[in-house]
Amino acid sequence: MRPVKIEVQAVSKVFGRDPKGALAKVRGGMDKQRLKDETEHVLGLHDISLTIREGETFVIMGLSGSGKSTLIRHFNRLIEPTGGRILFDGEDILTFDAARLQAFRRRKVAMVFQRFALLPHKTVVENVAYGLTLDGVPKAEALRRAGEQIALVGLSGFEKSYPAQLSGGMQQRVGLARALATDAEVLLMDEAFSALDPLIRHDMQLQLKDLQARLGKTIVFITHDLDEALLLGDHIAILKDGTLRQVGTGSEILARPADDYVARFVRDVNRARILLCGAFADAGLIVAPDAPVVEAGATLEAAFAAFAGGAQAVAVRNGDGRIKGALTAQRVMEALARE
Secondary structure (H helix, E strand, O other), X not given: OOOEEEEEEEEEEEEOOOHHHXXXXXHOOOOHHXXXXXXXOEEEEEEEEEXXXXXXXXXXXXXXXXXXXXXXXXXXXXXXXXXXXXXXXXXXXXXXXXHHHHHHHHHOEEEEOOOOOOOOOOOHHHXXXXXXXXXXXXXHHHHHHHHHHHHHOOOOOOOOOOHHHOOHHHHHHHHHHHHHHOOOOEEXXXXXXXXXXXXXXXXXXXXXXXXXXXXXXXXXXXXXXXXXXXHHOOXXXXXXXXXXXXEEOHHHHHHOOXXXXXXXXXXXXXXXHOOEHXXXXXXXXXXXXXXXXXXXXXXXXXXXXXXXXXXXXXXXXXXXXXXXXXXXXXXXXXXXXXX
C-alpha cells in the first residue's frame, strides 16, 4: 500500500466574527442553516477527515456550496481551519511559520486554477518558468525546465506565444505546465477543466490521465461533475453542505452508496463504463476452456461483445494471468440494474 501523503483530521471551517464560538454551537447540534440565521456565521466545513496516498488522483466533488473548494484551499493554507489538523508527510502544516509555509507552497504543492491565471504580458515559456524564477532558479535553467514541461503538455512551438493568442484548452495546458515545472510533489486542481468546452475538456482529462501514468504525482482534483470524477479518480470524496458523505473508489460508490443523497447523485451514471468485471466474477462458476476472456480490471462494457456473440459466460482473468471466476450475462444485468 502506498504511503500516506496528506491526512486531514477532523477539519472544520466557520466564516464569521467568532468562528470558534460558532463551531462550538455546531458541535452542540446546531445545523448550518440555523447557525447562519441566528449567528450570521457560515459553516464551510464540518469534521472532515480524509487520507490521500502518495501517487494517487484523489477527487473531491460536490455541488455548488458543498465546501469542496474551501477544503482544497486548506491543503496549502490559503484558508486556515477553525478546527482540526492537516498533515503533509506526517507533519502538521498548521505549525509552519511564515518562512516555512512560503517554502512549502513553492516546492511541495502547486495549484492549477479554473480560470488559468496566466500573466497576459508574458509569453508561454515565461509563464511556465515564472514559479521557478520566483524561487531563485537561474533564468537559463528555468527556461530549460519550462521548455521540457511545455513539450510534455503538447505545446511545443508555442513557447513565444502570448496567452491571448491561445485557445482556452491551450491556456489550461500552460497552467498545467507551470505547475509541473516546479516539480511539486502535490498538484491541487480546483475545477481546472470546468471552464472548457466539452470536447476540449475531455481531451484535457485524457491528457491528465496520461501525464499521471508517467509522472505519478499526488493529485487532488476538485469537480462538480460525477463523470469527470469517475474518469479521473482513484478515490472520490463526496461532500454536501460542508460534510463528508462518502469516500471510496468509483466502483465502491456506485455499488454501495452510503446514503440516499449519494444514491441520487450516482443514479444516472453509465455503470457499465465504471464497474469492473472482477468485482462481479463468480469464483465457483466453471466455463469452457475456449470461453471468451476479459480482464478483471476491465469495465463490464468489455463483456458486452462476447454476450452479443452468443456466449453464455466469459472467463475473468486476474493481472497475474490466472482465471479468478466467470461472469454471466445475468450477473451483469443485475449489477447494472442495482439501485
